[in-house]
Amino acid sequence: MSLKLMGAEIDEMRLSVPESPDMQELGGMVADCLRGGDVVLLSGPLGAGKTTFAQGLGKGLEVDGSVVSPTFTIARELHGRLNEGRPVNLIHVDAYRLGGDGYGPGEDSVNRLLDELESLGLDEELEEPGQETVVLMEWGEQMASVLANQRLEVIIDRPLEGGVNPDQPPTSLGKREVTLRGVGSSWKSRMRSLRKAVQA
Template identity: 50%
Template structure:
């Protein structure tokens, strides 16, 4: 059973704060996917997660390294190890147009195999397949991959409507602007936690 919460987020500061609040709900073994178009606010959200986990290093997009490992603390003070994965450039990611014509099952299997190949080269494949009690996986552009790796997960989708963005000019997107963030729980544990967040 899935459970969704939809939140309107009009500013970058509020996107950061939402990430921080979600981080306070994280537990070891969690897998969280983060999807949305370029400029939607995924990095801002991830930076909020980093602050919420008390990670001292800056949270930047790991696009060119595929994954970064960062250490911090969960809300209960226990050690937290976050693996931040950016699957944007991995064949089979949410961004890959080359998989047109394949069935959903074929797309998913190809996506997961490509991601695991990439992560194996970094020594992170086992962590992603079976995160331990102190590890949290945050995957950008990898919702299709994570659906196979972890049926019990939180999917976060950020939609930015350019038409409704009154803070942009004709040449650039700003960090602010109307966004809808949909959080979808795929486990009883996340349903309980999202109810807490919604309140």
């Protein structure tokens, strides 16, 4: 494994992730720490490696199907197992299109998001995920921060290196920088466990 710890605080760590297999392995490490009711917020630009991370997380949960970008379905449900062996439903959400054309001045964005989630049957899953559910949400920064006060934020950045043309379509090649941030008391001890797993 080539993951490299770049910096760490009590509730946050930054990693250098050089290859796609390393990103999948990181997803598997996060899966090992998950409990029923968890919300994982996954963000980063196009081509950053969100789907690769999600595939590693799905593999770690031993889900019963392929983890693909849910762009055209908004939400997908897969069945797997937590590290301790209990069954879990992984709800993989792509929130990119939620919110439509954005919000007008003075518009109540929280209520509008809740309305959209309710129409998809996801509002209760995010507000109070059941003990048999893990929610993995892509492109949901605004939404999850409002609805999920206990969450793991996974922020993938793709720094441009010399010789990379920023106008070219993104590829799966190249180093990524990943920030893992535990929000809420339930993530304090698990962030320590994740740091130990990365350093091992």
